[in-house]
Amino acid sequence: MKNFRLTIQYDGRRYSGWQRQGNTDKTIQGKIEQILSRMIGHAVEINGAGRTDAGVHARAQIANVKLNTDRTARELMAYLNEYLPADIAIHACAEMPERFHARLNAKGKCYCYRLCDGNVPDVFTRGYVCAWETRLDDDRMREAAAYLIGTHDFRAFSSVHKRFKKSTVRTITALDIERNGKELWIFVQGTGFLHNMVRILVGTLVEVGEGKRAPQSMPDILNSRERQQAGITMPPHGLMLEEVFY
Amino acid sequence: MKNFRLTIQYDGRRYSGWQRQGNTDKTIQGKIEQILSRMIGHAVEINGAGRTDAGVHARAQIANVKLNTDRTARELMAYLNEYLPADIAIHACAEMPERFHARLNAKGKCYCYRLCDGNVPDVFTRGYVCAWETRLDDDRMREAAAYLIGTHDFRAFSSVHKRFKKSTVRTITALDIERNGKELWIFVQGTGFLHNMVRILVGTLVEVGEGKRAPQSMPDILNSRERQQAGITMPPHGLMLEEVFY
Numbered sequence: 052m053k054n055f056r057l058t059i060q061y062d063g064r065r066y067s068g069w070q071r072q073g074n075t076d077k078t079i080q081g082k083i084e085q086i087l088s089r090m091i092g093h094a095v096e097i098n099g100a101g102r103t104d105a106g107v108h109a110r111a112q113i114a115n116v117k118l119n120t121d122r123t124a125r126e127l128m129a130y131l132n133e134y135l136p137a138d139i140a141i142h143a144c145a146e147m148p149e150r151f152h153a154r155l156n157a158k159g160k161c162y163c164y165r166l167c168d169g170n171v172p173d174v175f176t177r178g179y180v181c182a183w184e185t186r187l188d189d190d191r192m193r194e195a196a197a198y199l200i201g202t203h204d205f206r207a208f209s210s211v212h213k214r215f216k217k218s219t220v221r222t223i224t225a226l227d228i229e230r231n232g233k234e235l236w237i238f239v240q241g242t243g244f245l246h247n248m249v250r251i252l253v254g255t256l257v258e259v260g261e262g263k264r265a266p267q268s269m270p271d272i273l274n275s276r277e278r279q280q281a282g283i284t285m286p287p288h289g290l291m292l293e294e295v296f297y
Numbered sequence: 298m299k300n301f302r303l304t305i306q307y308d309g310r311r312y313s314g315w316q317r318q319g320n321t322d323k324t325i326q327g328k329i330e331q332i333l334s335r336m337i338g339h340a341v342e343i344n345g346a347g348r349t350d351a352g353v354h355a356r357a358q359i360a361n362v363k364l365n366t367d368r369t370a371r372e373l374m375a376y377l378n379e380y381l382p383a384d385i386a387i388h389a390c391a392e393m394p395e396r397f398h399a400r401l402n403a404k405g406k407c408y409c410y411r412l413c414d415g416n417v418p419d420v421f422t423r424g425y426v427c428a429w430e431t432r433l434d435d436d437r438m439r440e441a442a443a444y445l446i447g448t449h450d451f452r453a454f455s456s457v458h459k460r461f462k463k464s465t466v467r468t469i470t471a472l473d474i475e476r477n478g479k480e481l482w483i484f485v486q487g488t489g490f491l492h493n494m495v496r497i498l499v500g501t502l503v504e505v506g507e508g509k510r511a512p513q514s515m516p517d518i519l520n521s522r523e524r525q526q527a528g529i530t531m532p533p534h535g536l537m538l539e540e541v542f543y
Contacts, residue, residue, distance in 0.1 A: 140417050142417050173306065174384050174385065
């Protein structure tokens with residue numbers, strides 16, 4: 052039995068997210084498992100590091116898969132790329148020790164949210180950048196971001212509705228906002244994320260950038276632990292899973 | 298009567314090229330004229346600087362249009378962007394002197410052809426980069442490119458089949474090949490181009506990069522004036538009209 056680590060890039064627009072849902076073909080995990088299962092001759096399961104939502108992209112999602120095969124990592128990568136659709140690609144493949152698990156061993160992740168604010172967006176990146184009509188005040192946004200870095204209960208920034216017992220405490224290790232020509236790139240790095248957390252964090256920062264919220268209001272939102280105190284959930288297509296750390 | 302200069306960006310994949318063809322809606326020119334005609338209330342014609350082929354993109358195509366309107370350049374741009382599909386955008390609009398003509402006044406153009414050679418291409422730019430299985434020798438390609446710079450009869454590098462009396466002499470002012478990570482970017486700058494000329498020039502350089510042709514064979518191809526002596530016509534989606542010079 053070999054244990055392979057796959058580095059997977061995908062354009063999430065056509066998919067209902069990373070995680071397999073029953074027999075649907077419209078997930079990234081499902082697509083890859085389907086090809087591997089056909090190659091091996093029985094059902095195969097892969098473990099992805101992060102469960103990206105419907106419409107969210109990944110530059111370097113990491114997954115591992117255990118396979119009883121003679122193929123080398125290089126051959127496996129070539130096989131997958133031959134059968135994968137044009138919007139999913141394996142960019143690296145390596146054989147790992149048996150104990151390596153893409154999700155359980157992940158130490159952190161970095162997401163990037165791209166916005167084009169107050170300018171006509173480029174047509175070439177329209178699937179990966181959220182167009183925002185007004186120019187945002189990125190200095191204000193940085194001021195607000197500073198309150199969010201660190202270990203906090205991020206329940207207000209999560210779209211889980213049911214009462215749940217699992218901890219909603221997470222650690223954000225970095226939150227950088229860079230102006231890149233006519234775009235704002237918001238990098239959020241942390242050890243783990245709640246459902247929709249990055250998109251709600253960005254939505255709240257955008258409202259700060261519009262002047263609708265004060266940067267100093269972030270601690271109150273955190274302390275409220277109420278979803279309705281935070282900002283909007285940004286659309287998925289501006290979000291990219293950039294990197295997984297081990 | 299005002300004379301507006303439009304800076305137009307488009308993703309050429311869904312279109313049968315720049316130039317209007319009868320009543321078809323599948324050209325960039327046709328799309329823009331349709332919106333302007335509806336706005337003005339009668340047929341409007343726009344002059345584009347370069348007639349890009351089916352599937353070819355433009356970062357900054359230039360066109361001019363004469364309109365009897367009270368709208369400012371800024372208002373015209375906003376109007377067009379409201380009605381244009383997501384793969385065409387107006388990035389600038391300015392009022393010009395009456396004599397300005399986007400095609401007749403153009404002094405030169407710069408195209409860029411993007412190739413990803415010998416690596417798994419990025420999924421995010423797959424519509425704008427041509428995937429090439431083998432790694433190309435860009436030093437050899439630069440050596441060949443040097444023979445093509447200057448004023449030559451480029452008939453061999455053109456896909457006009459019928460005998461024609463117009464001159465096929467053109468001037469290439471620069472031909473730069475840059476390696477950009479796992480991509481090759483080939484910039485071709487000149488005063489004017491024959492039909493398919495950039496794609497055939499790049500196809501010939503690619504065959505040099507593969508080792509199938511000698512860099513020193515370029516003068517013989519030029520002198521032959523025969524299309525079959527030159528290399529393949531590269532697919533359109535790797536080509537971008539980058540800039541028009543005035």
